[in-house]
Amino acid sequence: MSFEDYFNTIVDNVNKRIEKYIKGNVKELYEASYYLFKAGGKRLRPLILVASSDLLGGERERAYLAGAAVEVLHTFTLIHDDIMDEDTTRRGMPTVHVKWGIPMAILAGDLLHAKAFEILNDSFKGTSNNKISKAFEIFTKAIIIISEGQALDMQFEDRSIVSEEEYLDMITRKTAMLFSASAALGGLIATENEKEVEALAQYGLNLGIAFQIIDDILGLVADEKELGKPVYSDIREGKKTILVIKAIKEAKEDEKEKILKTLGNKNATKDELSAVAEIIKKYSLEYAYTKAEEYMKKAIDSLESISWKNNEAGKALKYLAEFTVKRRK
Amino acid sequence: MSFEDYFNTIVDNVNKRIEKYIKGNVKELYEASYYLFKAGGKRLRPLILVASSDLLGGERERAYLAGAAVEVLHTFTLIHDDIMDEDTTRRGMPTVHVKWGIPMAILAGDLLHAKAFEILNDSFKGTSNNKISKAFEIFTKAIIIISEGQALDMQFEDRSIVSEEEYLDMITRKTAMLFSASAALGGLIATENEKEVEALAQYGLNLGIAFQIIDDILGLVADEKELGKPVYSDIREGKKTILVIKAIKEAKEDEKEKILKTLGNKNATKDELSAVAEIIKKYSLEYAYTKAEEYMKKAIDSLESISWKNNEAGKALKYLAEFTVKRRK
Numbered sequence: 001m002s003f004e005d006y007f008n009t010i011v012d013n014v015n016k017r018i019e020k021y022i023k024g025n026v027k028e029l030y031e032a033s034y035y036l037f038k039a040g041g042k043r044l045r046p047l048i049l050v051a052s053s054d055l056l057g058g059e060r061e062r063a064y065l066a067g068a069a070v071e072v073l074h075t076f077t078l079i080h081d082d083i084m085d086e087d088t089t090r091r092g093m094p095t096v097h098v099k100w101g102i103p104m105a106i107l108a109g110d111l112l113h114a115k116a117f118e119i120l121n122d123s124f125k126g127t128s129n130n131k132i133s134k135a136f137e138i139f140t141k142a143i144i145i146i147s148e149g150q151a152l153d154m155q156f157e158d159r160s161i162v163s164e165e166e167y168l169d170m171i172t173r174k175t176a177m178l179f180s181a182s183a184a185l186g187g188l189i190a191t192e193n194e195k196e197v198e199a200l201a202q203y204g205l206n207l208g209i210a211f212q213i214i215d216d217i218l219g220l221v222a223d224e225k226e227l228g229k230p231v232y233s234d235i236r237e238g239k240k241t242i243l244v245i246k247a248i249k250e251a252k253e254d255e256k257e258k259i260l261k262t263l264g265n266k267n268a269t270k271d272e273l274s275a276v277a278e279i280i281k282k283y284s285l286e287y288a289y290t291k292a293e294e295y296m297k298k299a300i301d302s303l304e305s306i307s308w309k310n311n312e313a314g315k316a317l318k319y320l321a322e323f324t325v326k327r328r329k
Numbered sequence: 330m331s332f333e334d335y336f337n338t339i340v341d342n343v344n345k346r347i348e349k350y351i352k353g354n355v356k357e358l359y360e361a362s363y364y365l366f367k368a369g370g371k372r373l374r375p376l377i378l379v380a381s382s383d384l385l386g387g388e389r390e391r392a393y394l395a396g397a398a399v400e401v402l403h404t405f406t407l408i409h410d411d412i413m414d415e416d417t418t419r420r421g422m423p424t425v426h427v428k429w430g431i432p433m434a435i436l437a438g439d440l441l442h443a444k445a446f447e448i449l450n451d452s453f454k455g456t457s458n459n460k461i462s463k464a465f466e467i468f469t470k471a472i473i474i475i476s477e478g479q480a481l482d483m484q485f486e487d488r489s490i491v492s493e494e495e496y497l498d499m500i501t502r503k504t505a506m507l508f509s510a511s512a513a514l515g516g517l518i519a520t521e522n523e524k525e526v527e528a529l530a531q532y533g534l535n536l537g538i539a540f541q542i543i544d545d546i547l548g549l550v551a552d553e554k555e556l557g558k559p560v561y562s563d564i565r566e567g568k569k570t571i572l573v574i575k576a577i578k579e580a581k582e583d584e585k586e587k588i589l590k591t592l593g594n595k596n597a598t599k600d601e602l603s604a605v606a607e608i609i610k611k612y613s614l615e616y617a618y619t620k621a622e623e624y625m626k627k628a629i630d631s632l633e634s635i636s637w638k639n640n641e642a643g644k645a646l647k648y649l650a651e652f653t654v655k656r657r658k
Contacts, residue, residue: 024473029480080439084432103413103483106435107476110409113442114472121465129458136450136465143443144353147436151358154432 006316007047010067013060014046017068021119022112032100032108033115036075039091040228045070045182048207048320052186052200054313055306062189065123069116069139070182076112077146077178079105084154085237092228113143120185128192135188142181149174153239160260161248162240168209175215176208183207190309199305203317206299211324213292216241217285218329220277226329232273235280238264242291243284250283289325296325335645336376339396342389343375346397350448351441361429361437362444365404368420369557374399374511377536377649381515381529383642384635391518394452398445398468399511405441406475406507408434413483414566421557442472449514457521464517471510478503482568489589490577491569497538504544505537512536519638528634532646535628540653542621545570546614547658549606555658561602564609567593571620572613579612618654625654 015037022034046067053063081087082095083105089095097105120139124132152170156162183204187197218227219234220243234241244263248256262268262276299321308314344366351363375396382392410416411424412434418424426434449468453461481499485491512533516526547556548563549572563570573592577585591597591605628650637643 024477026477026480028484029477080435084435102431104480106409106413106438107480107483109435109439110442111473111476113439114469114476117446117465118469118473121462121469125462127458129456129461132458132461133450133454136446140443140447140450144440144447147440147443148353148355148358151355151433151436154436155357 003316003319006051006312010047010050010064011043013064014043014050014067014071017064017119018072021068021115022072028100028104029107029111032096032104033111035093035096035099035108036078036091037071039093041071041075041091043067043071044211044320044324045074045178048179048204048317049182049186051313051316051320052183052203053189054186054310055200055303055308055317056187056190056196057309058186058190062123062127063186065119066135066185066189067182069120069123070178070185072112072119073116073139073143074178076109076116077150079109079112081150084150087229087233089229092225123189131188131192134192135185138181138184138188142177145173145177149177156240157238157264159240160263162245164242164245167240167242167245171212172205172209175212176205179208179211180204196306199302203299203302203321206295206302207321207324210292210295210299210321213242213288213295214325214327216243217288217292218327220281221285222329228329232270232277235263235273235276236266236268243280243288246284246287247280247282251279255279292325296321332645332648335641339376339379339393340372342393343372343379343396343400346393346448347401350397350444351401357429357433358436358440361425361433362440364422364425364428364437365407365420366400368422370400370404370420372396372400373540373649373653374403374507377508377533377646378511378515380642380645380649381512381532382518383515383639384529384632384637384646385516385519385525386638387515387519391452391456392515394448395464395514395518396511398449398452399507399514401441401448402445402468402472403507405438405445406479408438408441410479413479416558416562418558421554452518460517460521463521464514467510467513467517471506474502474506478506485569486567486593488569489592491574493571493574496569496571496574500538500541501534504541505534508537508540509533525635528631532628532631532650535624535631536650536653539621539624539628539650542571542617542624543654543656545572546617546621547656549610550614551658557658561599561606564592564602564605565595565597572609572617575613575616576609576611580608584608621654625650 018037022030024030049067049070050063079096082090083097083102087095088098096108120135124135149170153174180201183200184197187200219231222231224231248259251259259276259279262272300318303314303317347366351359353359378396378399379392408425411419412426412431416424417427425437449464453464478499482503509530512529513526516529548560551560553560577588588605588608591601629647632643632646
């Protein structure tokens, strides 16, 4: 089976389960809740989850459900983050709060948050009590840490200087935790061996850090249409990405001044944003790519510490780590 | 032991567990999340949960934790509802989004939503796999239905005519479900007997409907200081309470016109609101009290179908149903 077939089978099955669960008779609420799933998305977290389960011989039906749970959870965070960050475009479409208003968007996120737990519960139903408790522990811990990461991200917008260490801590919480939880939950479906589950958690965590660094890079270099959201929005919002942090540290005084003047300025013109982006790229692009590759390699190293029961799944997980760094959107 | 002692012991123990769990090192986020717990609140849902558990001989430590879980969940819904309804005062204090801004209030609600699941997981840890799955099923179902109820409540604001049946369906979802889930979870801690758990669920459901009818009455007749929020805000927001529905149905043409003109008018003066409140009270107050008492009696009837293992708990549950209707805030 080719990677493409392997991944497509997973995505189709996960999507079917999402569609089945995100249905109800309060029309507007369910439309707003289901909207972003129709708009695309890579389903990276379910792919990691199902392949992690496959790697250790887990049941596919349980893995599809747990995959749907993490994707639904991820989508809830996107809807709420877009309100908080005042983002108006996502996946090439207006964000949920732009289309339905902030109250309905808050509610749609809340519904998906609860639905994610409903689906996870069904995924682990009938397994041992320890496994069910562990699954909910991984899931709840992830959401708590993600919320903390989002709070830090917002706090950083109001600070001019943030260290690389603080940035890494923040993206570990905000982004990498859910990748880590996805891989760990996949492992947990197959085994209660803590070492193997922990190795998968490490794989997901390092892949997640690489993913966010690349996301921050793409916010500066990607094609706007391909990305599905405005480039430079990170600069306008004053996001302290690894590229911004490195550039502020390395740039000459006049360049540094330009960066700090434009960063977080909601009225900055496209030309100003573009000029600042060029400065940042000059000092940071290579550095950020190198960092992302380091984390990607750590992720792959983690996989090597596990005895694979399914070679195809192991190769798929390696491919996903590499894809994370190579992707252009 | 007096009722007061019985209830105080529960409230103190539940509060201690809430305090323990709602702690973390991202200062502003945890301050915003913990704020409403300090502002008071009756802890009615934990009281129902722990007494329901007592009634069938459940373990107190598990019940305290599950009680904390439902109170934390309830508080998440309050924070998000206040944003959606643009309410600025709660429990005599500025609402969370007024104090910390909408983004932080959304995030605090999300954190509490996840924390509620974390606490519930700890409450049922080590029980049977069926029990854990059932507990999460009750909990997730409640949140999903609560979200649907809030969506209906918002939709009703934009409609001039809503039937009493639609109102009862809406408050069953928005308010009564969590009372029902609280009683059922309490029962589940003690037993897997489905009939007993279902009887408790019915007790909570009917108590919850009575609770919301009284809440709607208090929004018209309560002392503003005692209530902790502005009276008449329901009229200003255009809420279709049972009192409004009944009054629109029964009032004379000119009175009906006055009601419809003022209902949902954000610029209505205090005098206009007060005049409309008087009309509504004239036609609806007795009717609404009678309805609330009917549901209160149904709740108490449900209790009688269970064989009590703890007389004090049974009496406490009866008292809580009666208190729900008698309360003045």
